[in-house]
Amino acid sequence: MKNINCEHCGALINVENDIKCPNCGAPYKNNKQYKEYLDYKKKQDDLDLESKKINNEIKKDVYKTTKKITAASAVMAIFIALFAIAIVSTIIYSIFKQTENNSARNDLNIINTNDDNNDNLQDILDNLKNNEEEKIVVSFNKTANTEKFNITVDKIIKYTEKNFSKKTYYGFHINFKNKTDDWKRLNDIKLVYIDNEGDEQTAKVGTVSTKTLDILATEKTTYKGYIYYSIPSYVKDVKIVYDNVTIKINNYKNKIK
Numbered sequence: 001m002k003n004i005n006c007e008h009c010g011a012l013i014n015v016e017n018d019i020k021c022p023n024c025g026a027p028y029k030n031n032k033q034y035k036e037y038l039d040y041k042k043k044q045d046d047l048d049l050e051s052k053k054i055n056n057e058i059k060k061d062v063y064k065t066t067k068k069i070t071a072a073s074a075v076m077a078i079f080i081a082l083f084a085i086a087i088v089s090t091i092i093y094s095i096f097k098q099t100e101n102n103s104a105r106n107d108l109n110i111i112n113t114n115d116d117n118n119d120n121l122q123d124i125l126d127n128l129k130n131n132e133e134e135k136i137v138v139s140f141n142k143t144a145n146t147e148k149f150n151i152t153v154d155k156i157i158k159y160t161e162k163n164f165s166k167k168t169y170y171g172f173h174i175n176f177k178n179k180t181d182d183w184k185r186l187n188d189i190k191l192v193y194i195d196n197e198g199d200e201q202t203a204k205v206g207t208v209s210t211k212t213l214d215i216l217a218t219e220k221t222t223y224k225g226y227i228y229y230s231i232p233s234y235v236k237d238v239k240i241v242y243d244n245v246t247i248k249i250n251n252y253k254n255k256i257k
């Protein structure tokens with residue numbers, strides 16, 4: 001379409017290279033074919049422009065859509081994150097709740113160490129806890145009644161040996177009523193405490209003079225006397241354990257008379 005015919009001599013004119021007819025030198029500004037060529041070219045340019053515009057529109061649309069998708073993804077991501085947080089929170093909460101229950105129980109024990117009024121409550125709780133095993137738990141100065149015997153720890157004293165070793169023992173005053181026809185060996189009354197490692201230990205029964213050699217409660221009688229134990233100085237809480245009875249004595253040193 002870039003070639004037209006000269007209206008004067010009929011020779012071919014290339015409108016992109018020739019400024020006039022290469023054969024006769026006539027101008028072609030008013031050439032009919034040339035005008036058609038200009039019209040065609042203008043239409044082509046307009047088309048190009050239009051398609052460029054369309055392309056830009058499409059690009060804009062794609063950009064907008066992408067932005068929308070990105071925004072939607074962000075919302076989705078937030079939802080997923082919230083959901084994950086909810087799950088993790090639930091797990092943490094349930095763990096915390098469990099810990100809280102345990103520490104509440106511990107708090108109760110701690111309160112107990114300084115307040116005798118709470119001893120009864122603690123006894124009830126401990127008895128409920130141990131009911132299945134038919135264990136009896138009492139606190140200091142409270143009597144445990146069983147079918148076979150009654151036992152009470154009602155006094156604690158500190159005894160330091162007079163000899164060079166100056167060993168210290170703690171005497172726990174036991175009130176033991178034997179309800180059976182059998183003799184009871186009271187050296188079997190154990191003192192239990194938790195050591196620094198968190199392990200349960202049984203205190204050694206002291207052999208202070210002849211006081212704690214062999215204590216026997218004869219049939220159907222009541223024994224009243226001290227049993228001496230050697231207890232590490234860091235220990236605060238102890239338990240006197242005999243048969244199915246546990247006598248919990250928290251902060252036993254505060255009860256020394």
Ligand SMILES: [Zn+2]
Pocket residue numbers: 006007008009010011021022023024025026
């Ligand atoms: Zn010509």
